[in-house]
Amino acid sequence: MRELTVDLGERSYPIYIGEGLLSEASSYFQRHGISKRSPLMIITNDEIAAHYLAPLQTELEAGGYRVHSAIIPAGENSKSLDMLGELVGEALEAGLDRKSAIVALGGGVVGDLAGFVAASYMRGIKFVQLPTTILAHDSSVGGKVAVNHPLAKNIIGAFHQPEFVLYDLYTLQTLPLREVKAGLSEVVKHGLIWDAEFVDWCEKHANDLLALSPDALGYALHKGCGVKAVVVSQDETEQGLRAILNLGHTIGHALEAVAGYNELLHGEAISIGMVGSARLAMKFGAPSQVYEQTKRTLAKLGLPVVLPEKYDVDKVMSAMMHDKKFAEGTMVFVLPTAIGKVEIRRDIPVDWVREVLEQLKLEDEQQ
Amino acid sequence: MRELTVDLGERSYPIYIGEGLLSEASSYFQRHGISKRSPLMIITNDEIAAHYLAPLQTELEAGGYRVHSAIIPAGENSKSLDMLGELVGEALEAGLDRKSAIVALGGGVVGDLAGFVAASYMRGIKFVQLPTTILAHDSSVGGKVAVNHPLAKNIIGAFHQPEFVLYDLYTLQTLPLREVKAGLSEVVKHGLIWDAEFVDWCEKHANDLLALSPDALGYALHKGCGVKAVVVSQDETEQGLRAILNLGHTIGHALEAVAGYNELLHGEAISIGMVGSARLAMKFGAPSQVYEQTKRTLAKLGLPVVLPEKYDVDKVMSAMMHDKKFAEGTMVFVLPTAIGKVEIRRDIPVDWVREVLEQLKLEDEQQ
Structure with a gap:
C-alpha cells in the first residue's frame, strides 16, 4: 500500500x-x-x-x-x-x-x-x-x-x-483499454510538467502500464498524484502556479469541443494538445528533443499524437478563441521548456498556433 | 455614515x-x-x-x-x-x-x-x-x-x-410598513441574544424606527449588524456559537411551514417564536421579566406576539419534529436566560413545547 x-x-x-x-x-x-x-x-x-x-x-x-x-x-x-x-x-x-x-x-x-x-x-x-x-x-x-x-x-x-x-x-x-490509455495521458502530463525521471520511467514501462501491472500502476498513480498534490498545495484556489496543470488543455479542450464530447476522450485530446504545445515551444527555442520525447512516450502508450485529418483547423481555432474569453481577454498556453519543466506564456501569436495545428494534421497524412 | x-x-x-x-x-x-x-x-x-x-x-x-x-x-x-x-x-x-x-x-x-x-x-x-x-x-x-x-x-x-x-x-x-416591522424583528433578536441596553433602546425608540427615522434606523442597523458580526467572526461555519442566532427560529420555521411562506413573514414568525422561547425559558427558571420585556418590545414594533387562533398546534408540533431531523436527532432550542443572554438547550421535553404553544394561542383568544 x-x-x-x-x-x-x-x-x-x-x-x-x-x-x-x-x-x-x-x-x-x-x-x-x-x-x-x-x-x-x-x-x-x-x-x-x-x-x-x-x-x-x-x-x-x-x-x-x-x-x-x-x-x-x-x-x-x-x-x-x-x-x-x-x-x-x-x-x-x-x-x-x-x-x-x-x-x-x-x-x-x-x-x-x-x-x-x-x-x-x-x-x-x-x-x-x-x-x-x-x-x-x-x-x-x-x-x-x-x-x-x-x-x-x-x-x-x-x-x-x-x-x-x-x-x-x-x-x-475492469477498465476498457481505451480508457486506460486516456487515463495514462494525464499521468504522463504530471511527469512532463514536473519530473523528467518519471517521464523516462513511463516511456520504459509503457507496456507494464498497458498490461495493468498493479505494481507499475501503483507506482505511476503515486507519482502522478504526488505531482498534482505538490502543485495544488502551493496554489489551492488556482491563483497562479496551478495553471501549469493545464499543459495540453488549450488545444485539448478545443478539440473536445469540435469533436463532440464522446468522439475524443479527454485524455486523447490532451495527448494531441501536449504534442502541439511541445511543437509550439520549439518556436520559442525549446530543444526538439522535448517534442520528440513527448510524442514518443505518448505514442508508446497508444495515445494519438497527430491531429486526425477529419478535424477542421478553422473550427479548432475558433473553439480556442471562444475559450480565451474565460481568462480576462488573454490566450494562455502552457509550454514545455524541457522535459519536466513548463512555463506559462500569454503572448502566443495566433498564426503560430494555426501553423502548429496544420503541422500536426500533416503528420496524420504522412502516417 | x-x-x-x-x-x-x-x-x-x-x-x-x-x-x-x-x-x-x-x-x-x-x-x-x-x-x-x-x-x-x-x-x-x-x-x-x-x-x-x-x-x-x-x-x-x-x-x-x-x-x-x-x-x-x-x-x-x-x-x-x-x-x-x-x-x-x-x-x-x-x-x-x-x-x-x-x-x-x-x-x-x-x-x-x-x-x-x-x-x-x-x-x-x-x-x-x-x-x-x-x-x-x-x-x-x-x-x-x-x-x-x-x-x-x-x-x-x-x-x-x-x-x-x-x-x-x-x-x-419605499418598504411597505409590514416589511419594516418584520425586519425589525431580527434587529430586536440581535439585542435579545447579546445586548440588553440595545433592547431597552429599541423599546424606547420603537416609534422612531417605525417612522423610518434615518438616524434611528442607522443606529439600529449598525447595532444589529454589529452583534451578528461578532457572533459570526467567532464561528464562521456554524460549528457552535453561531447557533444562538436561531433564537425564535425553531418555532418560527415551523410556523412558516404551516402557514405557507407568504401568509406569515419570516420576521413575524420568529417574533412569535421569540416570545415562545422566552416562555419556555421560564420553565427552566428564567425570570418572567425576560418574557415580559421580549413581548412588550416586539408588540411596540407592531409585531405579532401570540399564536393566531387559526394555526393548529398539532401541525406546528409536527413541522418542528420534521425540522429536527436536520440536527442529528436532537431538537435544538435557543432560550433566553436574561435580556441580552441566551443558552442552547437540547433537552426540551416535547410536552413543554406543546404547552407553550397552547398558552400562546390562548393569549390570542384573550385579546
Missing part, C-alpha cells in the same frame, strides 16, 4: 493507493472519523455499480455504517444542475445531516458531481473519494468539483477537499 | 451604513478593487429594479464599470436551482470572468441567490451586497448563501463572504 498527503493546512488529506482497499473500506472510514450515527450516501454510476457497489455497501454496513446509494447514468450528461437537485432530494429523503458524508465511487464525472453535492448540501458536508479510473488520479487531488451548464463545462462548482481518497487498484482491472 | 467590520481574517469585510450611499457606489467599488476590465453583473428583482436599478447602473457606468443586470421575479420562488442555471447562463453571455463581481441589489432572497451564483460561478468570484431591506441587515452579514430545494429551504448553498456591504438607508423609505 502506498500513501501520500495532499498538504493543505487544515484541509490536508491522505491518498491511499493499493490492491483490495475497498474490501477494508470501513476501517478507513472509521479512522477518518466518518460518523456512524449519521447516514452516508454513496454516489456512483450504473456501470460501476454493477461491479463494485454491492460489496462496498456490504463492507460498510458490516462496519456499522448506515448506507444509502444513489446511482446516476454513466457519462458527462449527469454533471448537471438537474442531477444535483435530484441527488440533494435523495440525500434529504435518506436523512443525511451535517455530520453525514458523501462518498464518490467512480471516475471524474462521479467525483466532480458527488463533490459538488457534498460542497453545497447544507453548505458543505464531508466527502470521500473512491476513484475507479486512472483519469481520476487527477480529479481526486485538488478539490475542484463542479457541474456543467449547457453553455460551458465545469462552470458551476466549488473547491471542496475530501477527507481522504481510497484508490483500489483492483477497480482498474 | 456608520461603518463596521466583519472580522474573518483574510475574508474580513466592511459594512457601510448611511444615506445616499448608492449614489456614490462606484467610488466604493473602486476602493475595494473591483475590476473595471471585467464586466460585473447586478442581480435584483423586478420591484427593486423599478426604483433603484437605473440610477445605480448609471452611477457605476459613469465610474467606468461595464455593467450587466439580471432581473428576477420578486419572491422566495426565485431561490431555485433553475434560477441559478439561468443566471449563470446570463453571466456567461455577458462575458463574466474570474475577476468579475456579482452585485446583489435587494433583500434576503436576492442576496442569498446572488451570493450562491457568486460562490459557484467559476468556483467562486467576488460578491458585493447592496441591501435594500431591514431584514437584509441579517442576511448580509456572515456569508451564508443558498437556494431552496422543493423539499427544504436553503439546503443547497455555501459560505461566501462579500467584498463589502453598502447599506443605503434611502432604499428603506
Whole structure:
C-alpha cells in the first residue's frame, strides 16, 4: 500500500493507493472519523455499480455504517444542475445531516458531481473519494468539483477537499483499454510538467502500464498524484502556479469541443494538445528533443499524437478563441521548456498556433 | 455614515451604513478593487429594479464599470436551482470572468441567490451586497448563501463572504410598513441574544424606527449588524456559537411551514417564536421579566406576539419534529436566560413545547 498527503493546512488529506482497499473500506472510514450515527450516501454510476457497489455497501454496513446509494447514468450528461437537485432530494429523503458524508465511487464525472453535492448540501458536508479510473488520479487531488451548464463545462462548482481518497487498484482491472490509455495521458502530463525521471520511467514501462501491472500502476498513480498534490498545495484556489496543470488543455479542450464530447476522450485530446504545445515551444527555442520525447512516450502508450485529418483547423481555432474569453481577454498556453519543466506564456501569436495545428494534421497524412 | 467590520481574517469585510450611499457606489467599488476590465453583473428583482436599478447602473457606468443586470421575479420562488442555471447562463453571455463581481441589489432572497451564483460561478468570484431591506441587515452579514430545494429551504448553498456591504438607508423609505416591522424583528433578536441596553433602546425608540427615522434606523442597523458580526467572526461555519442566532427560529420555521411562506413573514414568525422561547425559558427558571420585556418590545414594533387562533398546534408540533431531523436527532432550542443572554438547550421535553404553544394561542383568544 502506498500513501501520500495532499498538504493543505487544515484541509490536508491522505491518498491511499493499493490492491483490495475497498474490501477494508470501513476501517478507513472509521479512522477518518466518518460518523456512524449519521447516514452516508454513496454516489456512483450504473456501470460501476454493477461491479463494485454491492460489496462496498456490504463492507460498510458490516462496519456499522448506515448506507444509502444513489446511482446516476454513466457519462458527462449527469454533471448537471438537474442531477444535483435530484441527488440533494435523495440525500434529504435518506436523512443525511451535517455530520453525514458523501462518498464518490467512480471516475471524474462521479467525483466532480458527488463533490459538488457534498460542497453545497447544507453548505458543505464531508466527502470521500473512491476513484475507479486512472483519469481520476487527477480529479481526486485538488478539490475542484463542479457541474456543467449547457453553455460551458465545469462552470458551476466549488473547491471542496475530501477527507481522504481510497484508490483500489483492483477497480482498474475492469477498465476498457481505451480508457486506460486516456487515463495514462494525464499521468504522463504530471511527469512532463514536473519530473523528467518519471517521464523516462513511463516511456520504459509503457507496456507494464498497458498490461495493468498493479505494481507499475501503483507506482505511476503515486507519482502522478504526488505531482498534482505538490502543485495544488502551493496554489489551492488556482491563483497562479496551478495553471501549469493545464499543459495540453488549450488545444485539448478545443478539440473536445469540435469533436463532440464522446468522439475524443479527454485524455486523447490532451495527448494531441501536449504534442502541439511541445511543437509550439520549439518556436520559442525549446530543444526538439522535448517534442520528440513527448510524442514518443505518448505514442508508446497508444495515445494519438497527430491531429486526425477529419478535424477542421478553422473550427479548432475558433473553439480556442471562444475559450480565451474565460481568462480576462488573454490566450494562455502552457509550454514545455524541457522535459519536466513548463512555463506559462500569454503572448502566443495566433498564426503560430494555426501553423502548429496544420503541422500536426500533416503528420496524420504522412502516417 | 456608520461603518463596521466583519472580522474573518483574510475574508474580513466592511459594512457601510448611511444615506445616499448608492449614489456614490462606484467610488466604493473602486476602493475595494473591483475590476473595471471585467464586466460585473447586478442581480435584483423586478420591484427593486423599478426604483433603484437605473440610477445605480448609471452611477457605476459613469465610474467606468461595464455593467450587466439580471432581473428576477420578486419572491422566495426565485431561490431555485433553475434560477441559478439561468443566471449563470446570463453571466456567461455577458462575458463574466474570474475577476468579475456579482452585485446583489435587494433583500434576503436576492442576496442569498446572488451570493450562491457568486460562490459557484467559476468556483467562486467576488460578491458585493447592496441591501435594500431591514431584514437584509441579517442576511448580509456572515456569508451564508443558498437556494431552496422543493423539499427544504436553503439546503443547497455555501459560505461566501462579500467584498463589502453598502447599506443605503434611502432604499428603506419605499418598504411597505409590514416589511419594516418584520425586519425589525431580527434587529430586536440581535439585542435579545447579546445586548440588553440595545433592547431597552429599541423599546424606547420603537416609534422612531417605525417612522423610518434615518438616524434611528442607522443606529439600529449598525447595532444589529454589529452583534451578528461578532457572533459570526467567532464561528464562521456554524460549528457552535453561531447557533444562538436561531433564537425564535425553531418555532418560527415551523410556523412558516404551516402557514405557507407568504401568509406569515419570516420576521413575524420568529417574533412569535421569540416570545415562545422566552416562555419556555421560564420553565427552566428564567425570570418572567425576560418574557415580559421580549413581548412588550416586539408588540411596540407592531409585531405579532401570540399564536393566531387559526394555526393548529398539532401541525406546528409536527413541522418542528420534521425540522429536527436536520440536527442529528436532537431538537435544538435557543432560550433566553436574561435580556441580552441566551443558552442552547437540547433537552426540551416535547410536552413543554406543546404547552407553550397552547398558552400562546390562548393569549390570542384573550385579546
